[in-house]
Amino acid sequence: MINVIFSTDFFFTTIRVMTPILFAALACMIFTKGGIDSIGTEGIMLTCALAAPLGSYITKSAILGVIIAMIIGALLSCLFGYVTISLKSEPVLAGIALNTLASGLTIFVIYYATGEKGSTQSLNSPTVANVQIPLLKEIPILGDIFSGHSVLTYLGILITILLAFLIYKTPTGLRIRSVGENPEAAKSVGISILKYKYISLILAGALCGLGGAYMSMSYVSFFSKEMIAGRGFIGMAAESMGRGTPWGVMLSALLFGAADSLAIRLQLLQLPAQLIQTIPYVITIVAIAIYSYSRSKQKKG
C-alpha cells in the first residue's frame, strides 16, 4: 500500500492539485493583508474558471483567456470591495451572495454559450500547455516530480516569490499591511486607505483569476459546473495556517495538495470512494484545529 501511495506519481499529483489551492491561498493572503474579508474567493475563482475557456475560445488564444480571467477576477473582487468598503455591507453576507451568484451565473452562461448545462467541453477551447523543464527533467525521480507541469504551476511558484518581495520589501507592501491592520494609523501619516485597499483587491482578484483559469485550462481542459469545489475555502484555511506569510501559505497549500493527492491515490485501492474523497476536507478541519490550538496556547503563554 505504501508503494501505491508514495510513488513519484503521488508527488507529481500533489504539485498538480496544489496549484489551484496555492492561487486561492495567495489571493486570501493579499485580501487579509489589506484588511478585506476573503470569503468571496470561492465565487470569484468559479466565475474566472468559466471566463478563461470562454475568453480563450473567443480570442483563440490561451494567454488572452488567462488574462481575461484575471481581469474578470479583479473586477469581481473590486465589486466585492465596493459593496463592503464603500457601501459598508456585511462582508460575510456579500461573500455568500457573491458565491451563490457565481454558481448560478456560471451555469446560466454556459447554457447560453454552448446549449449544455454541465460543461464547456464542446467548445474545445485552447488550453495552457504543460512544459518539460530542460536539464531538470533529465534528473531521475526529481525530474519526474517537478518537470512537466502546467505553465501556470510554475507561474504560481514564481508569483509566490514575487509576492514575498512585494509584501516585505517594498513601500507598497508596507502600506498595504498598515492599511489592513490599523487604517487609522495609516491615515494619520497621510496614506490613502482606499487606494491601498483597491490595490489589494485587484491583486487578489487577479490571483483568483489565475486559480480559476488553471482549473479549466490546465487541470482539465474545460469548465464544468461547481468545479472549484471548495478550493477557495481551503485556500482561506491554508492562508490562515500559513500565518499569512508567502512561505507558510505555500507549505500549507502543499499539505492540502498532498491530502488531495492521497485521496486520488487511495482510489486505486479497494476502499469506498465516498470515504476517500472526504480526506482533503477532514485534513483541512484537523489542520485548522491543530493550528488554532497551538496559536491559542501561544497567546496564553
Added chain:
Amino acid sequence: MDNEILRMENITKIYPNGVMANKEVNLFVNAGEIHALMGENGAGKSTLMKILFGIEQKDSGKIYFEGKEINTQNAAQTIQLGIGMVHQHFMLVESLRVYENVILGIEPKKGLFTDKESAIQLVKDMAQKYNLNVDPMARVCDISVGVKQKVEILKVLVRGAKLLILDEPTAVLTPQETKELFEQLLLLKQNGHTIIFISHKIKEVRQICDNITVLRGGKYVGTMPVENSTEEEISRFMVGRDVVLKVNKKPAQFGEVLLQLQNVSYTNQENKKMLNNVSFELKRGQILGVAGVEGNGQNELAECIFGFYKNVQGKILLNNEDILQKSINAIRNLGVSYIPEDRIKTGVAKDVTIWENLVSDRIDSKELKQKGLLNHKKIIEMAKSLIKDFAILCKNEQQLAGMLSGGNMQKVVVAREFSSNPELLIANQPTRGIDVGANEFIWKKIVEQRDAGKGILLISADLNEVMELSDSIVVMCDGEVAAYFENSKDITEYDLGLYMLGIKKQTEQERKGA
C-alpha cells in the same frame, strides 16, 4: 510677538449636532517654547488641536503658522507644513517593526524596494540625537507603552516637524516614564522645537512649560507665563462652573453604613495602578459624590464595586458582606444597581426593543415567567408602566432602543436600574450628554431613591452635578482618595479644584475627622 510660530485667532467650531466646541478661542505659541494647553474634559482642547491638524474644519477664525495663513484639509497637508501630532491613542501598526512604523508613508527607496538599511539608520540617528532609546527592529506589539510613545515622537520628528502637539502624553505613563519623557521634551526644546503640551495636571505643566493657555467650556480663558503664576491661580482658571441646574432636596437623613471600601487597589492590564488604597464609607440615605478629573480611577472604582475585575486587592463590604469575589449577577442579586458610564456601549442593547432592554436584568426572575416560558403579557405591562413612570419619550415599548435620543436612552437605563429596587445605586456619569429636561428628571429620581433610604454613589465629571446633588463628596486624584467632605456644602468649587488637580491632599486624620 516677533518669534511667534503659531497664531490661532477667534477659532469657532460648532458640530452638526449643535454643540459649540470652540467659541472664539485664541492660541498664540512662541517658537522654541513648551506651551501648555489646559482645561477640563470637554473644554475644547482636542477640538482645537484637531482643527489645527486639519482633521476637523473650523467654522470661523484664522490660523497662521510661521507668519503665513494656513488652511489645511487633512493630516497629510499639515504634516508637510512641519506640524506633527502625538495622539493620545497611539497610531501604530502593532505587527510591524518600530522602524517600519516610523518610515510608513515616507519610505526611503532603493529601486523598487524599501531601502531598509538607510531606514534603520535614519531611525537610529534620530533616536540618538533626541535620546529616544528604541530598538528599530523590535515589533511594536512587544514594546511597552512608554516606548510606543517614543516611537510616536520619532515618527513626528522624522517627518520634519517643527511644532509638536502632544495630546495628554502622560495619561498612559508611569511616573518613571513621565520623568523620562520630560527630559526628552526639554532636549527637543533645546534643539529648537516648539511643543504644545495638552494636559490637566498642573504640577507637570509647571515643571516643563513656559506658557499656559486655559480653555473652559469651549471658551478661551487666558494665557499666562508659568513663572508668574501659582498653582492656585491656574486651578481657579481651569475649574469653574456655570450653575445651570439646581436641585430641591430635604436635608439628608443618614442611616447605617451600607457600603464600605477598605484599602481597595487595582492594577490594570497595562500594569498601571488605577486605584491605590481607596477607603470610604457610604451610608443609607446618602448621596456620595465622587469628584475628579476623568481618568483618575473613578470609572475603575465603579467597575470594581460592580464586579468587573478579578485582581482587586482590599475589601468591598456591602452590608458587612464581602462582595469582592462575587459575579456581577450575584452582586446585582444582593441589591446593587449600576448606571454605566457609556449608555450606548454598556447601558442598552441598541438593536433590541425598549421592553427587552427594560427586563434584561431580571429575565431570570420567577415573576416574569409562566411554566418556564416568559410571561409576555406581564412583561409588556411592566414595560408600559416603566415607560410612563420614567417619562420615556417613544412610540411604544416595541421601538428599538437605538432609535431613542440620548436622554431617553439614558432614561431606559435609569428605569431598569431604579425599578429593580436596589439598596445601592452606582450612577456613573448619569446625565452626560443629555438634555436639561432629562437631566432634571434623573436628578429628581436619584433624590427620591435617597429619601427612600438607599445609598447612592454618584460618579461625575460634571462639577455642577457633584456639588448640587451630593450630600457628601469624595475627591479622587491619581487613583487615590484626595479628600472627603461629609457635608458637601463645606467646600467651594475652588477648593475642590485644588484637590482634583492634585495640588492639595488631605491627610488620613483630616479625612477621618471631617
